[in-house]
């Protein structure tokens with residue numbers, strides 16, 4: 001799958017912009033703060049209908065403008081595809097082949113994207129939130145139904161948390177029947193989310209392990225493990241998981257009423273990365289963490305290919321220079337000739353790879369772009 005043309009209107013620091021891309025590698029060159037990441041973000045937004053770096057859609061609209069529009073002509077295995085996202089005061093609208101889609105899950109998944117940005121290098125050591133976000137974003141693309149269960153979960157979680165808070169502040173009575181209704185609703189979506197996460201991780205692991213072994217020159221065995229916030233396990237099917245969750249919720253009920261919030265569930269779950277049987281969150285070197293992040297991204301690319309039948313578009317935002325020569329070469333060799341790739345960098349000096357020499361180059365300066373073949 002690839003993007004042939006991207007059009008932006010009032011997006012971040014771009015007024016109006018139309019760019020045509022090469023099927024393979026496109027290099028976006030420019031000084032700091034000129035709009036390189038904004039361009040990558042726009043491609044991400046086109047695919048996912050939201051930004052990878054902010055949840056506030058308003059930030060995407062160019063200052064003092066009423067709306068922002070990202071539009072793309074793409075080609076996938078079924079032929080040409082037109083995608084469009086508009087942000088305005090009335091919220092967000094998405095269109096697929098010029099037809100508005102009311103449900104985002106009917107839109108997301110039409111264009112698969114893998115983004116590798118400096119933030120991803122904190123995937124291992126950063127907060128659990130970063131790892132959950134990684135799971136949610138990646139899974140949402142290949143299993144739109146996952147997004148449905150996840151949004152149901154968050155909807156009920158919000159209500160349940162509000163109610164628990166009201167009880168804690170003695171604004172409402174702790175009615176056990178009320179709590180049970182909300183808990184039952186919550187654990188149903190929770191069970192869907194958790195079983196799907198387990199299944200996804202098993203697949204991801206099967207791709208990431210050999211990739212990681214290769215990048216570490218045969219020295220490191222990577223395991224990615226789901227770390228749930230309560231006693232559930234991979235072997236449980238959906239109904240067993242619901243029964244287990246019910247027990248877990250009754251176990252923490254009193255504490256939840258005291259604390260005024262939901263203490264267990266997918267919003268508290270995490271991932272653990274083990275290399276050669278050691279947890280690298282605690283013991284990993286910087287290099288091991290980088291290699292892990294890279295292995296996971298490369299695994300995702302293969303996973304998407306396996307699931308959808310075609311390679312995703314790859315966005316490498318300012319990360320090539322963060323990797324050493326060996327990892328850079330490994331990354332570029334892996335994607336060579338098969339994945340449409342966008343690379344941003346302030347300079348190509350330190351990156352010596354035939355792929356970049358053959359690439360289309362775009363120079364970004366203060367929200368305007370010049371193309372050089």
Ligand SMILES: Nc1ncnc2c1ncn2[C@@H]1O[C@H](COP(=O)(O)OP(=O)(O)OP(=O)(O)O)[C@@H](O)[C@H]1O
Pocket residue numbers: 011012013014030031032033034035036037038039059060061062063318346
């Ligand atoms: N909504 C907006 N409207 C107008 N300009 C914006 C908006 N949001 C961000 N900008 C501007 O975009 C620029 C940042 O662009 P971007 O993040 O793409 O930088 P970059 O080229 O990737 O730089 P770096 O190499 O430092 O990451 C800043 O000058 C910022 O002021």
